[in-house]
Amino acid sequence: MDTNLALLLVLTPFLGFLINVFFGKSLGKTVSGTIGTLAVAISFIVTLVLFNQINSTGKGIEVTLFDWIQISNLKINLGFLLDQLSVLWLLFVTGIGSLIHLYSISYMHDDENMHKFFSYLNLFVFFMITLVIGSNLLVLFIGWEGVGLCSYLLIGFWYKNQDYNDAAKKAFIMNRIGDLGLLIGMFIIGSMFSTLDYATLKTAVSEGSPLLSLAALCLFIGACGKSAQIPLYTWLPDAMAGPTPVSALIHAATMVTAGIFMVTRLNFVFDLAVDVQTVIAVIGAITSLLAATIGLVQNDIKKVLAYSTVSQLGLMFLALGFGAYEVAVFHVITHAFFKACLFLGSGSVIHGLHGEQDMRKMGGLRKAMPITFWTMMISSLAISGVPFFSGFFSKDEILLTAFHHSIPLYVVGSIASVMTAFYMFRLMFLTFFKEFRGTEEQKHHLHESGSLITIPLIILAILATFGGLISLPGNSWLNEYLSPLFTKAEGGEHHLGATEYTLMGVAVLGGLLGILIAYIKYFKQNNVPESDDNIIGLSKLLYDKYYIDEIYEAVIVKPINFLSKFFRDYIETGIAAFVFGFGKVTGEIAFQGKKIQTGSIGLYLFVFVIGLCAIVSYLFLAQ
Amino acid sequence: MNVSTILIILLIGAFATYLSGDKLASKVALLFSLAALGCSILLLNNYNAGENISFIANWINKPTIVLALNADGLGIAMVLLTLALTPIIIFSSFGNEYKNAKSFYALILFMAFAMAGTFLAADGLLYYVFWELALVPIYFIALIWGNGDAEERRKAVVKFFIYTLAGSLFMLTAFIYLYQKTGSFLLEKLYAAELSSNEQLWIFLAFFLAYAIKIPIIPFHTWQANVYQKAPTVGTMLLSGIMLKMGLYSVLRWQLPIAPLAAKEYLNIFISLGIAGVIYGSIVALKQKDLKKLLAYSSLAHVGLIAAGSYTLTLDGLRGAVLQMIAHGFVVVGLFFAAEVIFRRFETREISEMGGIRIQSPKFTSMFLILVLASVALPSTFNFVGEFTVLYSLSQINIWFAVLGGTTIILGAYYMLKMFQQVMLGEANSKTFADVSLNEGISFAVIIAVLLFFGFYPKPITDLITPSLETILSVINKN
């Protein structure tokens, strides 16, 4: 029964993928879109069923299909583990997934390759589910690389544009760097405990050791790749090249949280690697700040959201670093809601403006597209941590945890969230208020998007509003639900004392402050960001993302390519010349040798006699 | 019925193909190769049923040389690889017109015969004979039906022949020396040979020369890229898909068990050579202008990893190596076929002249993409299973080997995707590109099916090869 459920869960999206790949074209856009959506919806329903079951019984379901790879000291089978964590993840993966599918039906309707789009999306969901419910690290790895592949395909969906293809390639390769880390981590763990199964691992891992910390570090590198943390985050902003639903689904809600999932999954390992945890916390904090600062000045609406995603992910890692896994998970969920909503909203805007993404050419859309406006407004409030929106609770939890462990990181985190509030409302003001700054005929075509687009927006907005209820401070259903996963009840459960309330206050104030500044700067003074060429000073530095990409280009990519040229032109030819050398030398000897053969009998006989005498005399000498 | 049947079928097939005339040749060749494949599958069943399918008969009394064909799991696996690829290769050539086709296809079958023999031979000298025989047909295939400037081609091909022959002659010397020691060329006798570590070192090196050139392991790879480029694609497929596996197979079958002490003592050196090949090959591949050359270097990188795996002398290493051999065999044939498909349409192998194919040919694109992903060992493809196992075994020797060897998944992705982007993506190409024909599609489909199936369920192969690998290991560790 469980097996069938699990298979149904996994295979329906895959089925959708197959159908769309092979028959999508002939089925026509709407049908293929519906099929794609249904496929995901079905697995969402299945998830609900499983969720009820697990929530009631409180223990996970193990499904083993067959053993996959045999290695002498560890046997890896293709199996699934459906427990609280994975099902929770599935809930929003499939849930938001189906919403976004729905959204895409209308959004992608003008694209000739719509069926491809849906097949890729289905494939993505399939891999994402595999990633989540895999019963061991290697099955997770299937999903892990699989989603990477799908993001490659979807970022490069408009493959005629080589820049998009570059972005896609970049994403894949950077993920691969992380994946190598993950692999190495697996190797170490495998050789230490001779298993990669979570269940057995959990019992096997007893006390920390340098090797274990190394493993944890490698795994974290993997997480950095997927979840866009320093130093491997630069692919995510570029990934915005993909269609907006993709950005919403893959690069905001689901895939990028895989890193957090993995760390949470292996919490028992990370708990024992304290030094690594600090690393995680620090990296998370820095990432969130760095990304936030960059987000301050971006003008491409999706870029802003992208950087805010990176920064939010940073916050989550901050929480992970303190072992507050359920807090991180909480933020993952709320973030999934409002960030998905924001992306879809921005998509709706872009849709309305026929592909315009530069906020400097927007403005005053409030009247034109009210639903989009209100949903995005709600989400912005949520992400800015305005009280009683979902983001408020989750972000607050994180900051609380940070405060309890290290003040500096708390400060960093808070600053980041202030900035978040600022640039989110900068976005809102620039986009929806004041006068429209686009072209006339754009203005002429301004309209609210269709229901297929707005419905998901509304649903997500609602979720973004009330999502916080699942883990209210004090009595948190989430923590209860997740508790069986964690060895020690870390973070989370703060009894609400004075400090907590003050901190909340501070956070709220910070958020409001950010909003206020944005209001003054972009509403009252009504100034619009400069055009690219006369941005100067610090903002220029920020606008160009600290030149990180350029640095990577110069430090890594260029040298490798140079090396490649060098090898090709010198080493290769060198070796070849060496090998040919033998032939050349013998040939030369032969050529010279021909001169000895003069054709003169006298010489021949002379050599004859010499040889004879030599032999005879040698005989004598020997005797 | 025993393994000799396969060889006989192939040999008869070669002659039949030659006699069948240019019109029919390709069909006849395909027929016989399929027959051989079927026969080998039957034998596999018998083998799994515990039946003895080895073959032995006296040949030469003094020096004692025996016609011994020993079919253990490993041998059968490699033969299956050979016989599964041969029909695909022949079938893939259906799109092309070859002058004097009868000789062409006869040579292909003859080569398959020789290679299958190499994988089966259990007598050192018989093995050597097959080993050399395999060299002759590919020489002519590359020389006569090859492409590119004739003079260049001659140079490349002759270099290849002399180079490989040079290596194998030293192997022959080693065999004769062993014969003096043991009084027999038979595999088990040679396994039982009592050799001083010094003798072992020399024998090991003699073998290494032969195999390092065949595989090729850097710095013995200079012949590879040129020959791959100059040979007709069918020849390239034979070379990269099967022939280079002869070298890797021989490492497992002959080199390691006969000279284990040397293998153990210099373990690190040889692993490092392999891994150096991985990195070097990947980096050189980045900047190749010619599609076939790029693939050649990528295969240099892959076999480097396989070799490294074999030299770990661990069960995982050996098993991973064999799995990866098979996987690589399929994927590289697929990739070269893709190159051929493009060449049929565009008449060029220059990457710079391609691009914008995807728009015109969705089917081809997806097939090509799957192959590319398989070759970068995406999980759920067969290659991942092999590569993972090999890397794991390397990590057991020294974690840094795993890290350095693992760079293949980064660099591999880099050059393969770069190539894919330049070849397939971008604005529509000025030249029209017809999507894959049915024949081409079938070849691709078969390869992809194999890669994906074993990617999820490699168990059959693993179970097939593991026992024989264990025996080999027991010989290696006997003292």
Add this chain to the structure above:
Amino acid sequence: MGNILNQIGIENYIFLSVVLFCIGIFGVLYRRNAIIVFMSIEIMLNAVNLLFVAFSTYHQDAQGQVFVFFSMAVAAAEVAVGLAILVSIFRNIGSISIDNLKNLKG
């Protein structure tokens, strides 16, 4: 007969014939006229014949002398052929100096 040998000693015969033989060799090496080269070869052979005879006396055994007849016959046959070749060469290039025979080389 034998006593003469005893008086002179076999060594001297050997030396004599070796000297003759070497003279022959040098003749072959340094003379360019084909005829003279032939004659030098004859000298070599005759030196050997002399030694044969000496040995046959030394061993008191006739075989040696018989052998001399063989070698004389053979030498005659050889020279016959040689001269024939020489004649045809002379017809072709009008010279019998072996220095002109250098077309085949390299």
Add this chain to the structure above:
Amino acid sequence: MNTLIAITGLGIFCLLFEILNLRKAIIPITIAGLLGVLALNYCEFGAEQSYYNNMITVSKFSTAFSSLFIIITIFLVALSHNFYHNHPTKISDYVAIKVFLLAGGVAMVSFGNLAMFFLGIEVLSIALYVLAASDRLNIKSNEAGMKYFLMGSFASGIILFGICLIYGAMGSFDITEIHESALSAELPIWFPIGMILMVVGMLFKIAAVPFHFWAPDVYEGSPALTTALMSTLAKIVAVATLFKLVSGLNLISSLENQDLLYTFQNIVVFLSIASMTVGNIMALRQVNVKRMLAFSGISHAGFMLMTLLTVSASAGVLLYYTAAYALAGIAAFSVILYVCRDHDNEDITNFHGLGKTNPLLAAILTASLLSMAGIPIFSGFFAKLFLFDQTIKAGFVSLVIVAVINSIISVGYYFKLIIAMYSKEPNQERTGKPFLIYAAAVVSIALNIILGLFPSLVLDLLN
């Protein structure tokens, strides 16, 4: 013995046919006769006896090699039909000379007395002088003949001197007597010197470095068929005789007594290495195929010399090697004869595109070259294999390694020809399919391959 008589008789008959105006029939009759002789010889096989107070001793060794010589001669005679078609008046002489030459060869391998040996070698040589110069009006041929004659008779002089010294040392020409007395202690120094002189004379005949200079020139100058004869029949006769000389006169053990064995082995090793290397390297840059094969022959002489290091055991190996080499040579030369019928030279350019115009002949030439290069299933490979096996057994590993390196070099020039045939465009069309040439080529290469598949057939004859 009967073989020898029969052959001589056959030769005389050939001359008679001329008188009886049976020119047309001469080739078939001679071939038939030779086949008869072959059968006769086969009957003698295994019988150990000696005739004419030990002038001729028939042994397995002699009969085996004689049969080989006869077979080769059959091919040569068959080839002469087309070769001499434009001066039919002389054909009987040519054939007769070949048959006499064969007689000389048979005498050389079955001598029981140094006198017989000397006669044999002279019969062979004189016949060769004639054949080399047989193209009377061609200055090249004359030069070849003259060169070969001068140096040959010079060598005969050396051999004669050697015989003489041995006679002086032993007081007998009978090899069995010499064989026994060779073992006795203090022999006069003349004996080894005499042996060396004879060996050197033979080395000249088999064209081993440094006595090889005549070979390329003579091979190039002589008519192609004569070249074929020299490089196959004459060479293997000489090698076999040398081998018999060394074993028959019990040189090894006699030298052992005077602890000169090591010296002797050094000399042989040196000569064989020198021959292989010089032969192979010099062959690399040759454009004339006959000349190239001359050098390749020199290198093969070097290989065959390796057998002298293991005289006691390697008679069979030598037989096998010579058979493989000669058969490959015959096959190669029959193709060369066909290709160069109406050219005055034998340059590689004549072979361009043979693979397209005459696939069969091209394949045969390829096969024979591969056999010489030592590629498996062709008997050339097994010949080398057995040779190396013997030599390593005797402990000369380094020599074998040099030999291996040489076989690698040799591939270089053999493949030059193959490439010319297959990857160059034909520059002329070649008409006519002369039956006898095709037959000779096919049969000889077939024999070569059969030897490769069943080496024991020949290998075990002399063990």
